[in-house]
Amino acid sequence: MSDLSATDVTIAELDAFEVEFSRVIAPLSDEQAIRGAQAQFLGKKGKVAEAMKVLGKLPPADRPKVGAVANRIKATIESEVARRLGELAQAAAEADLARVVDVTLPARPVPAGRLHILSQVRLEMIEIFAELGFVVADGPQIETDWHNFEALALPKDHPARDMQDTFYVSEDIVLRTHTSPVQVRTMLTQAPPIRIVAPGFVYRRDDDLTHSPMFTQIEGLAVDEGLSFADLKGVLLHFVKRFFKRDLGIRLRPSYFPFVEPGAEVDMQCVFCAGPGSACRVCKSTGWVEIGGAGMVDPDVFQHVKIDTERYTGFAFGMGIERMAMLRHDINDIKFYYEGDVRFLEQF
Numbered sequence: 001m002s003d004l005s006a007t008d009v010t011i012a013e014l015d016a017f018e019v020e021f022s023r024v025i026a027p028l029s030d031e032q033a034i035r036g037a038q039a040q041f042l043g044k045k046g047k048v049a050e051a052m053k054v055l056g057k058l059p060p061a062d063r064p065k066v067g068a069v070a071n072r073i074k075a076t077i078e079s080e081v082a083r084r085l086g087e088l089a090q091a092a093a094e095a096d097l098a099r100v101v102d103v104t105l106p107a108r109p110v111p112a113g114r115l116h117i118l119s120q121v122r123l124e125m126i127e128i129f130a131e132l133g134f135v136v137a138d139g140p141q142i143e144t145d146w147h148n149f150e151a152l153a154l155p156k157d158h159p160a161r162d163m164q165d166t167f168y169v170s171e172d173i174v175l176r177t178h179t180s181p182v183q184v185r186t187m188l189t190q191a192p193p194i195r196i197v198a199p200g201f202v203y204r205r206d207d208d209l210t211h212s213p214m215f216t217q218i219e220g221l222a223v224d225e226g227l228s229f230a231d232l233k234g235v236l237l238h239f240v241k242r243f244f245k246r247d248l249g250i251r252l253r254p255s256y257f258p259f260v261e262p263g264a265e266v267d268m269q270c271v272f273c274a275g276p277g278s279a280c281r282v283c284k285s286t287g288w289v290e291i292g293g294a295g296m297v298d299p300d301v302f303q304h305v306k307i308d309t310e311r312y313t314g315f316a317f318g319m320g321i322e323r324m325a326m327l328r329h330d331i332n333d334i335k336f337y338y339e340g341d342v343r344f345l346e347q348f
């Protein structure tokens with residue numbers, strides 16, 4: 001056997017650390033112990049450092065070779081430590097998962113937003129009228145006195161103005177008290193035939209269980225040659241049957257709105273009781289509930305918007321959307337709509 005040089009001995013010693021380290025680390029199963037083993041070999045006073053102390057005594061030409069072996073051993077040990085720590089972390093994560101997640105449990109519902117009940121009802125109403133050829137029209141909520149009242153045959157100091165107690169912004173500007181000014185705006189900008197529905201917020205000094213200072217109405221207007229009261233009744237009857245998905249009747253009670261002639265209050269059969277006589281808090285045992293106003297467009301209004309009264313007739317109607325939603329879903333206080341309580345809103 002030839003004599004081994006000091007260089008060969010050092011390299012053999014370093015090589016042996018690789019095997020030794022594998023043996024030391026194999027049974028270890030926690031991070032601290034593994035880090036300890038790493039320090040035992042690679043620490044400042046570790047085995048590799050100790051072995052490298054002889055470097056200064058080796059022939060200068062051999063030193064790079066020994067250094068390279070030392071670096072390789074260092075890299076091998078470090079990568080082995082990283083691999084083992086990775087395995088430990090993975091096993092810990094899996095154990096955690098197995099403990100926390102029972103995949104057989106039913107899923108928790110994810111809370112999802114939805115349309116407000118008034119929006120749902122508004123869209124449904126629009127859809128039913130759209131089937132009859134009505135398109136949506138819009139108008140401002142801050143409205144001129146002229147559009148809201150005067151053009152609708154309600155001149156200043158007309159007693160019927162008191163029917164809708166008004167929020168005035170200035171002498172000539174109001175928060176619209178109904179959606180009827182959209183009739184005026186539409187007729188000023190479109191020639192007949194006209195068929196529109198106009199949903200939107202309106203404002204009145206009004207506040208009780210079924211009345212709110214801000215609420216929503218939907219207006220309907222049709223102007224064409226030969227339209228009659230029978231057409232109005234047909235549209236409203238169709239709407240009520242479609243909206244409540246029941247064969248309900250309507251009745252038109254003579255009433256006064258200055259912008260229609262003849263004018264009527266629209267009643268529908270009560271959805272909550274078996275008719276007159278049964279104890280019902282909604283219709284107060286009459287069997288009928290009021291849902292809005294309607295009538296034939298007054299020639300006075302046509303004159304304001306310059307539509308030929310000889311050639312055209314028209315009908316109009318206006319309903320409260322809160323009211324329709326109350327009847328549809330048995331809601332007994334109008335404030336529920338506006339309070340934003342999710343326990344209420346989630347029911348729809």
Ligand code: FA5
Nearest residue numbers: 178180206211212215291292293294316317318320323
């Ligand atoms: C009107 O506002 C008329 N512009 C309707 C109309 C249009 C008549 C076209 C003729 C032709 P009225 O004031 O009755 O009418 O209101 C209509 C509906 O709005 C009522 O039936 C009711 O359902 C609803 N309503 C009225 N005031 C309030 C309020 N303060 N809060 C909630 N809903 C209301």
